Amino acid sequence: MRGIVVGVNGSVESDEALDWAMPEAASRQVPLTAVYVTRDGAASDEAQGDHDLVTDMLDRSRARTGSAAEATVHLASGPAADALLAAADDADMLVLGRRRRGRLGRRVLGSVSTTVAEHARMPVTVVRHGDPADPEDGTITRDDAPRPAERPKRVVVGVDTSEPSIAALRHAAEVAVRRDAELEAVFAWQITTLAPLPGSWGWAPPIDDYERFAREALDAAVRKAGVTFPVDRLVRTVAHGQAAKVLVASAGAADRLVVGARGLGGFDRLLLGSVSRQVLDYSPCPVTVVRG
Known part of the structure; x- marks a missing residue:
């Protein structure tokens, strides 16, 4: 998928990433795709609930940012980093939030955003405020x-x-x-x-x-x-x-x-x-x- 791809999961950090990605997509005049990684083996009714959840995230982000960027929902399954990299394979940019983790957790456990940034072929923007x-x-x-x-x-x-x-x-x-x-x-x-x-x-x-x-x-x-x-x-x-x-x-x-x-x-x-x-x-x- 082309344009801006942003990973969302309903957290405060992913809301920050989505609010950053919305005006970025509008500025570039490209579509935005919100990728939500679902539970493996989720039933169809659960998948529909996930789709509705992400649609609501997009609506609330539009209201917060005033952006009118074209946006769609994409549900993916599997390990989060792999699913995001696969979904954004042809994207202009992949945008992620950054968990506010302590130094030891960052170094020993790593994070999805760090893993994606280290392996992505496309530019990756990690939204994390001090x-x-x-x-x-x-x-x-x-x-x-x-x-x-x-x-x-x-x-x-x-x-x-x-x-x-x-x-x-x-x-x-x-x-x-x-x-x-x-x-x-x-x-x-x-x-x-x-x-x-x-x-x-x-x-x-x-x-x-x-x-x-x-x-x-x-x-x-x-x-x-x-x-x-x-x-x-x-x-x-x-x-x-x-x-x-x-x-x-x-x-x-x-x-x-x-x-x-x-x-x-x-x-x-x-x-x-x-x-x-x-x-x-x-x-x-x-x-x-x-x-x-």
Whole structure:
């Protein structure tokens, strides 16, 4: 199915995802499909009840958002992540809510949204607003300051030298143009050092050289992505620090954070994590993960 596909289950988080997806579909002028994963072996009368339930969710979301997007219901069965990925196989985007889970639950148990984002071929947007009550260990920090009532729209995108980040930059630019928003391209760089060997001299280039290299790399990525923006609407930010930490801080007052997925697999993904996974856990605004 084409257009925007959104997973719903009647929770507060899925309502947030649906309310985000409705105006997104209207803005793109594409249809929206609400996917509800049913119980395996459900009887026909139960399936009709599920269909009516999702229809009511759509009606209530239209009332909340004022959106007139064309929307339909799709019932699927099976494991939730597999069912959602199958239903959205040809979609322009898959949208999900994010459960407000503690750090241990996120890391050990994972979640449907994380699993889908790691395996999807299409862009995936996870709608999760900052919740100061979430327990954290301080590894990643968030900007939980209240947002001004009126502020310019802003899209933040993480950029490095990889192809997935170029795809993310193109996607973010399209969103910023369509939403008449400011685009901030963020390039995070970090120096890691080892102690010099005994009897040797340790040397590293001046810090300004690293920053100059990072700015040149960011400029090259913008050119490669073919992004052309008015000077006053394209912000190029170079920051020293761990990438996920820098992006989460930059997203504090943003409408959307876009990142590329490098596609680590298996044990590496579980052991090392990734920038995309960390920003999914901690970003205070919706995150779109784009596969390169």
